[in-house]
Structure formats: C-alpha cells, structure tokens
Amino acid sequence: MDITYQAEENLQAEEFKALLIKSTLGERRPIDDIERIEKMCRNAGLIVTARADGQLVGVARSVTDWVYCTYLSDLAVDEAFQHRGIGKKLIAETKRLTPQATLILLAAPAAVGYYPKIGMTNHEHCYLLRDVNDLK
Template sequence: MEIQYKQEVNLDWEEFRATLIASTLGERRPIDDLERIKLMVKNANLIVTARHTGKLVGVARSVTDWIFCAYLSDLFVEEEYQKNGIGKELIRQTKLLIPQAKLILLSAPAAIDYYPRIGMTHHPKAFMLDEVDELQ
C-alpha cells in the first residue's frame, strides 16, 4: 500500500472531520461542533497528512513556533489503515519539518503504550487546565 505524506496548508475541514470520525480519536474531539472543527484546522500551523490514492487516511495536526517546541495536538489514522506504520510516519514527517523543536503530545488513553514503543519518551511533568475557574 503506497501512502503519500505531505504538509498541507489548506486542508479541508470536512475531510479532516470525516477522517477524524473514521479513527478512534473522534470519540474525544468535538466532531459535532462544526465551527470548532473548522477553527482547529484553520488555526493549526503545521498539518501533515497521509493519503492513499488521494483519500485522506491520517493527520498529524500541530501548533508550533518552528524552533523550540511543537504541540502535536491531533494524531489519527482511519481505523482500517491502522497498524501499518502510518501514525509513526506522520510523527516522523512532522519532526523532519521542525528538526530543532521538541515534539510534545498528550496521549489518548488507548494509545498510552504506543508512543514508548516507537521511541518517544514519557514526560511526567505535564499539566493541563480545562477551565479558568479551576485555578486556585
């Protein structure tokens, strides 16, 4: 199976959403909030895609300063294409575009064991804040 990887600056949000739904990550993203999905695609400044005969089958969506760090906020592959190395290659292609930047991601629960297997390092010092009212 030949997969084409490339950076896409104008990825169609509907294509992004359809592939997100066809992956397991769709369960943890606001797929019914179309405006939010549109802005997720529009505001990301590094998107690498995987396509099979033109069909979008995987996405690595990041926000980066291009030199120090990049937050890989979405990494997903359509379920029928999973376990073929596409996710790993999306990470590799992303990193090749930002060689000096540290790549950071938060793992989905189902993928927590995947990242160490492909050579990524677990970082126990990450923190999150969902709501401003949670600050004390």
C-alpha cells in the same frame, strides 16, 4: 497501495472530521461543532497528511513555533489503515519539518503504550487547565 505524506495548508474541516471519526479520535474531539473543527484546521501551525490514492487516511495536526516546541495535538489514522506505520511516519514527518523543536503530545488513553514502542519518552510533568475558574 502507496501512501503519500505531505504538509497541507488547506485541509478541509469535513475531511478532517470524517478522519477523526474513522480513527476513533472523534470520541474526544468536538466533531459536532464544524465551526470549531474548521478553526482547528485553519489555526494549526502544521498539518501533515497521509493519503492513499487521494483518500485522507492519516493526519498529524500540530501547533508550533518551528524552533523550540511543536505540540502534536491530533494524531489520527483511519482504523482500516492502522498497524502499517502511518502514525509513526506522520510523527517523523512532523519532526522532520520542525527539526529544532521538541515534539510534545498528550496520548489518548488507548495509545499510551504505543509511543514508547516507537521511541518516544514519557514525561511525567504535564498539567492541564480546562477552565480558568479552576485556578485557585
């Protein structure tokens, strides 16, 4: 089965939501809020997809300025298509389309061991702020 990779500007929220669920990334994404999912698709700077016979089987959704940094926010591959190099190819395509930018991502707990295996470097200085009221 041939997998095609391409940048897509109009990924539909329902299709993205279905893939999030099939990839288990849906456990950590707002899949019950379709308006938020729609905005995630519409406001991403770059979405690279993997399709098998037209079926969405992988997505790399990024926020980018194209020249300095690309934050790969969502890397999702349908569980039925995992272990075929699709995630690695989605990362490579994202980097190819933003060659000057450093690609940054936060690993899902189950994927922490994956990224070093494909050549990505761990960076220990990452900080999160989920609520402005948490600032001291």
